[in-house]
Amino acid sequence: MKLSAVVSDSIGPFPSPTEDKTATLDCIRRARAGDVDAFEVLYREHSGRVYALCVRLKAGDRSNATELMQDVFIKAWRRLETFRGDCAFGSWLHRLAVNTMLENARSDRRRSARVLSMEDTSLLPGAARSNSIDLKMDMEEAVASLPRGARTAFVLHDVEGYQHQEIAEQLGVSVGTVKAQLHRARRLLRARLEGTKEEGNGGIDE
Amino acid sequence: MTHEVIRHLLDDYVTGELSEDARGPVADHVAVCEICSAEVESLERILARASELPKSIEPPAEAWSNIRTAILREENSAAAHSTRTATPAFWRRPWVVTAAAAAAVAVLSSTITAAYLNSRSHTSSASITTSETATPATLAAFTVEENNYLRQASALQDLLDQQETALAPETVAQLKASLRTIDEAILEARSALARDPSNKLLIEMLSTNYKQKVDLLRRSTEMTRGT
Amino acid sequence: MLAAMLVCTSPLSAQKKIERRIPLGMEGAFRVMNMVGSVVVHGWSKDTVLIRGTLAPGDQFFAGGGYTGAKMFIESANDRNPKPTSLEIWVPARARLWVKTATAPIDVDGVDGGLDLYTVSATIEVTGNPRELNAEAIDGDIHVTGSPAWLRTKSASGAITFRGASSDAGFSTVSGAVRVEGGPFERAKVETVTGNVTFNGRVERSGTLDFDTHSGSVDIAVPDKTGASFSVVSIAGTITNNASRATPTAGRFGRGSELTTEIGDPGAKISVRTFKGPVTLRRTK
Numbered sequence: 209m210k211l212s213a214v215v216s217d218s219i220g221p222f223p224s225p226t227e228d229k230t231a232t233l234d235c236i237r238r239a240r241a242g243d244v245d246a247f248e249v250l251y252r253e254h255s256g257r258v259y260a261l262c263v264r265l266k267a268g269d270r271s272n273a274t275e276l277m278q279d280v281f282i283k284a285w286r287r288l289e290t291f292r293g294d295c296a297f298g299s300w301l302h303r304l305a306v307n308t309m310l311e312n313a314r315s316d317r318r319r320s321a322r323v324l325s326m327e328d329t330s331l332l333p334g335a336a337r338s339n340s341i342d343l344k345m346d347m348e349e350a351v352a353s354l355p356r357g358a359r360t361a362f363v364l365h366d367v368e369g370y371q372h373q374e375i376a377e378q379l380g381v382s383v384g385t386v387k388a389q390l391h392r393a394r395r396l397l398r399a400r401l402e403g404t405k406e407e408g409n410g411g412i413d414e
Numbered sequence: 415m416t417h418e419v420i421r422h423l424l425d426d427y428v429t430g431e432l433s434e435d436a437r438g439p440v441a442d443h444v445a446v447c448e449i450c451s452a453e454v455e456s457l458e459r460i461l462a463r464a465s466e467l468p469k470s471i472e473p474p475a476e477a478w479s480n481i482r483t484a485i486l487r488e489e490n491s492a493a494a495h496s497t498r499t500a501t502p503a504f505w506r507r508p509w510v511v512t513a514a515a516a517a518a519v520a521v522l523s524s525t526i527t528a529a530y531l532n533s534r535s536h537t538s539s540a541s542i543t544t545s546e547t548a549t550p551a552t553l554a555a556f557t558v559e560e561n562n563y564l565r566q567a568s569a570l571q572d573l574l575d576q577q578e579t580a581l582a583p584e585t586v587a588q589l590k591a592s593l594r595t596i597d598e599a600i601l602e603a604r605s606a607l608a609r610d611p612s613n614k615l616l617i618e619m620l621s622t623n624y625k626q627k628v629d630l631l632r633r634s635t636e637m638t639r640g641t
Numbered sequence: 642m643l644a645a646m647l648v649c650t651s652p653l654s655a656q657k658k659i660e661r662r663i664p665l666g667m668e669g670a671f672r673v674m675n676m677v678g679s680v681v682v683h684g685w686s687k688d689t690v691l692i693r694g695t696l697a698p699g700d701q702f703f704a705g706g707g708y709t710g711a712k713m714f715i716e717s718a719n720d721r722n723p724k725p726t727s728l729e730i731w732v733p734a735r736a737r738l739w740v741k742t743a744t745a746p747i748d749v750d751g752v753d754g755g756l757d758l759y760t761v762s763a764t765i766e767v768t769g770n771p772r773e774l775n776a777e778a779i780d781g782d783i784h785v786t787g788s789p790a791w792l793r794t795k796s797a798s799g800a801i802t803f804r805g806a807s808s809d810a811g812f813s814t815v816s817g818a819v820r821v822e823g824g825p826f827e828r829a830k831v832e833t834v835t836g837n838v839t840f841n842g843r844v845e846r847s848g849t850l851d852f853d854t855h856s857g858s859v860d861i862a863v864p865d866k867t868g869a870s871f872s873v874v875s876i877a878g879t880i881t882n883n884a885s886r887a888t889p890t891a892g893r894f895g896r897g898s899e900l901t902t903e904i905g906d907p908g909a910k911i912s913v914r915t916f917k918g919p920v921t922l923r924r925t926k
Contacts, residue, residue, distance in 0.1 A: 263471055264467075589780070589797065
């Protein structure tokens with residue numbers, strides 16, 4: 209079982225054990241100088257993890273996830289200078305992915321007045337299935353069916369291993385909100401995975 | 415601590431984020447409370463499944479080429495807007511930015527550069543590949559010209575982006591494909607030039623490619639405008 | 642130039658047939674804008690412009706001008722989804738004609754003055770011998786049959802074909818194929834990025850032909866008796882010479898190849914520059 213309370217020196221999720229720090233730094237240095245091929249090496253190494261995060265943040269919507277991931281790497285290219293090398297490159301990319309998602313969501317919200325409320329689960333992919341309490345989903349589906357706030361908190365905390373405080377900082381909300389969203393996410397997941405009755409809804413999603 | 419209170423501490427208890435003082439009492443309660451122990455088990459199951467989710471998902475194959483294309487455009491824009499030196503980002507290599515080159519850039523006027531790049535008399539074509547040692551001035555002169563093109567292309571690209579909705583989606587797609595084709599040619603020629611900086615032919619080819627790009631962008635922006 | 646603006650509207654319901662005559666001097670200028678549908682123009686010997694067409698319901702037809710210059714355009718009822726208007730127009734043969742469309746094909750014949758034809762994604766077809774012809778498309782093909790003295794054709798992804806002669810001809814595409822036949826050519830320049838190029842024609846003794854491409858193939862065929870010197874340079878492509886006995890030599894630093902050779906008496910200059918497209922030189926009977 210993954211316990212996110214285990215103390216970690218780096219910010220965010222643990223670095224991948226196979227990450228060869230010198231080789232990566234070398235690629236980063238070359239990419240900073242304009243070498244697109246070196247950047248491709250970094251992409252090949254890290255895109256899988258970044259994409260997984262994007263897919264889950266985007267509720268399983270592959271095409272949105274791809275767009276988000278592309279945005280992340282383009283931003284990474286632009287901001288390579290700001291990578292200090294004091295944390296793992298993968299972690300840095302991860303934070304960038306979350307930031308990018310939030311930035312995009314903020315500008316999307318500015319454009320459309322729609323706010324997803326807890327009640328409004330019909331707008332979410334896979335949500336239709338949650339109405340049937342007999343149907344058990346698989347884990348990916350279940351996570352994808354969560355309302356956005358709960359899903360984001362769950363993916364960052366329980367899947368990716370961020371701490372409450374870090375998530376609160378990145379999302380710009382209080383630790384209490386993060387915990388509440390997590391709580392909600394786990395209850396909804398249990399209901400959808402184990403086919404038990406859902407708890408009543410209350411409050412708004414973000 | 416009552417059951418009501420403990421119920422709300424179970425999440426943190428399961429993930430080990432509960433304070434030292436609270437752990438004991440909660441553990442004691444869970445041991446004797448069916449509801450809470452069921453809750454704890456269920457939470458442990460959810461977290462176990464969360465940790466079993468694949469850490470990595472293979473992105474679609476075309477994602478990299480989209481990123482690469484965007485980066486190439488970024489590089490072209492960045493070079494055009496760079497206020498540091500006249501050296502394009504792609505060529506940030508020490509031996510290009512020599513003092514002589516920098517001085518040569520300052521000395522050369524754009525008319526000389528233009529004349530040099532536009533001249534295509536046959537004698538010069540035939541002698542393109544004779545072994546002339548290139549002076550830094552040649553490359554530096556081209557660099558000035560290149561920046562002009564990059565600035566023009568960038569401005570036109572912005573204009574075109576604003577007008578994109580005026581064109582049919584198939585046309586936009588076709589146009590973007592054509593621009594990508596030119597960018598690829600530019601990248602190949604630049605890479606070759608970086609390896610062979612004294613090659614005047616490559617400089618001329620690059621110049622032609624830039625002209626084509628600017629021309630296509632200009633024509634496209636004009637298409638969407640009425641008269 | 643625009644002395645009076647005549648407005649002709651059509652009822653919103655039915656498709657309307659229009660016919661309009663506008664006086665225009667023999668060398669006057671006429672401007673046509675019709676985004677969707679078709680535009681066919683014929684040159685004739687009258688000093689009048691005759692427009693016949695079928696308007697889509699709700700569209701409006703505007704035309705007006707003076708003896709030296711006039712114009713017409715179609716205003717669509719719905720800009721976001723314009724319906725086609727088909728036009729057939731007669732203009733004085735020596736007029737200067739300017740046409741702009743988005744997806745409406747342009748077909749011009751018998752106009753000897755000047756032609757400026759612009760489209761986004763339709764085909765442009767020109768038959769005749771205009772003094773000057775400028776045809777541009779983004780995604781459309783361009784076909785010219787005839788002998789414009791001065792010619793510039795540009796398309797990004799469309800193909801260009803030319804059959805005729807010209808004293809100053811330019812052909813430019815990104816990925817479209819370019820096919821040039823006939824001649825004689827005094828000056829011709831063909832430029833593509835990835836489009837393949839075929840040339841099969843005659844070049845004047847004092848003529849120059851220039852071919853520039855990044856990776857398109859270049860196939861040049863000139864008649865047997867041609868007197869010309871060839872200069873071919875390639876950074877990374879192959880050169881096949883079936884026009885003379887000369888063989889390509891290695892380029893600078895052993896990279897790529899180049900070829901300099903002459904056939905017949907000294908005369909025309911033909912140059913090819915390519916990054917990596919294959920080049921073939923041949924002679925025809």
